[in-house]
Ligand SMILES: O=c1ccn([C@@H]2O[C@H](COP(=O)(O)OP(=O)(O)O[C@H]3O[C@H](CO)[C@@H](O)[C@H](O)[C@H]3O)[C@@H](O)[C@H]2O)c(=O)[nH]1
């Protein structure tokens with residue numbers, strides 16, 4: 086891709102990354118090396134009497150090679166983009182800001198504290214953007230009076246917060262962030278007042294959350310506009326079974342303030358609700374009826390805005406007539422707060438949210454990652470050249486929503502389209518809106534949009550646009566990954582699977598790019614094989630890899646170091662550090678030996694109808710002090726006894742045994758330093774925190790005895806069974 090002309094009217098520029106050419110050259114060399122390795126395996130299969138071992142190694146290497154190919158597809162055209170929002174504002178048509186609908190999803194007031202939702206809502210309502218053009222819709226899948234109460238409070242507070250931010254050009258527009266900032270000494274009285282007001286609001290909300298219900302003595306609901314709203318939470322109300330609730334908490338007809346609308350769609354146990362995808366489709370319809378803005382921003386409730394001019398960055402692309410007709414969405418990276426210094430759980434997801442995104446961006450555009458994404462509303466209604474009309478005109482992307490949102494028939498229709506049976510026999514979830522069928526609705530929807538011919542753009546302004554919360558304990562990290570792997574496997578077996586349909590409609594590179602994630606769960610195959618087989622073989626004195634003097638030995642060394650060096654360079658070039666990279670690769674193995682194994686098991690149980698897919702919400706409430714301390718000190722936390730740690734611990738024990746045995750034979754019996762020993766040594770270094778958690782630690786985060794004991798037994802069983810096929 087050639088850099089665009091840099092004249093003073095261009096709203097955005099794009100330039101290829103400098104690493105492109107060396108990466109392409111290296112790709113050719115590495116591909117040849119992989120070819121040679123495959124030849125070596127094939128040759129061994131035919132000539133040697135080690136069919137089982139060679140087949141297992143071959144299978145692992147095929148998976149690894151495919152994974153390498155998918156990563157490489159994202160290394161061939163990496164680009165960096167820049168946009169010039171100040172030019173957008175200065176344009177002759179400047180000031181013609183399109184309407185913007187913001188969707189915020191929340192689903193549980195205990196895992197997602199209402200004050201978090203409030204801060205996210207306030208941060209976007211306070212965008213540097215005409216307030217009367219913004220409508221914020223909060224979808225509450227938890228159907229919780231606590232969340233509604235918090236948002237009523239937010240609506241009151243925003244009347245003070247918004248003018249304050251704009252007048253003083255405050256950059257942190259999440260009040261929580263602003264008021265807890267360290268540099269608060271030069272504050273004006275106004276800020277002090279607001280801080281008190283915010284503190285009072287926070288206390289009211291937290292008291293309500295702690296008490297579990299809203300009492301009717303609260304000022305805000307005793308009289309006036311919200312009188313009686315909480316009566317809906319009657320006896321029979323549960324989060325899985327309740328009518329639609331839509332409450333306009335603030336509307337821009339009376340004051341120049343953004344609209345704030347609370348939506349809790351109807352839920353009945355008998356109707357499927359399709360988790361977040363379902364919630365977003367409800368918001369799509371409700372917002373069509375009420376405001377129908379051409380631009381939509383989707384956010385998870387933890388992702389507050391950190392940059393007030395974000396919409397302008399997105400508009401630099403969405404308003405550019407040269408690309409806008411096919412531009413489906415502008416994706417911002419996910420960034421997280423309070424990550425510990427070296428990010429020991431790799432929850433920054435640097436590869437997913439930075440490195441790979443830059444790679445996709447040079448092909449057809451970044452994948453959709455669920456939050457921090459500006460959509461062209463039209464994208465939800467079929468391919469660019471083939472508009473699919475919804476069942477009623479009021480839901481079409483061209484419908485003009487010009488009635489005040491509090492009008493009776495507008496509200497009635499909004500309630501209608503949020504009903505739990507509304508989608509029956511319609512195209513919602515299949516051809517219109519967010520797509521159903523996978524727990525990773527974001528990835529699946531983005532994939533479908535790209536297949537339809539839409540493009541996307543990755544936008545990563547210097548001042549980070551959105552900041553969210555990432556899991557802070559190992560079990561949470563692994564459970565999140567497990568949900569993703571179930572979702573990815575679901576995608577693999579759907580009608581529109583990246584593996585088949587993807588290549589057909591996206592071409593080789595983007596097709597490979599989409600396979601990069603769907604095949605994630607299968608990386609547990611090479612990890613299990615390489616984590617156990619050579620080590621078992623070592624214990625029995627069998628060698629599975631070429632010896633030091635063999636030229637094939639050097640092929641292995643080259644492939645290993647080549648792949649690792651490139652991974653490291655990816656990381657460093659996109660602003661990572663060595664330590665973070667080291668932790669990232671360690672987590673890669675940990676996930677491969679836990680989440681992905683269990684993800685595959687869970688998926689199998691789902692298709693056998695022995696369990697049903699579940700969206701386990703990631704907890705954003707970090708209130709366990711001990712746990713938080715361990716996280717800050719980068720100490721691995723194995724506290725909640727989870728069977729997920731079993732394969733991991735087994736591999737750790739096996740490698741330690743093999744390593745000790747290998748050193749013993751090296752020094753006492755004069756064996757050679759083979760690949761087996763190096764591999765075991767590498768695994769042992771990676772597993773140091775696990776050994777520590779098994780024997781040295783006394784705190785609550787240590788590895789539970791039950792897991793250590795079971796892993797010990799499992800190792801023993803493996804060693805004994807190794808006798809039968811290795812001797
Ligand atoms: O039935 C549900 C379940 C979840 N959510 C919302 O979905 C969002 C994401 O849930 P979370 O538990 O935070 O999942 P994460 O694993 O952190 O999220 C990543 O992965 C998801 C797909 O698995 C994407 O939807 C997210 O955008 C992406 O950040 C949250 O705002 C939830 O409130 C709902 O609205 N309804």
Ligand SMILES: [Mn+2]
Nearest residue numbers: 385387554703
């Ligand atoms: Mn999340």
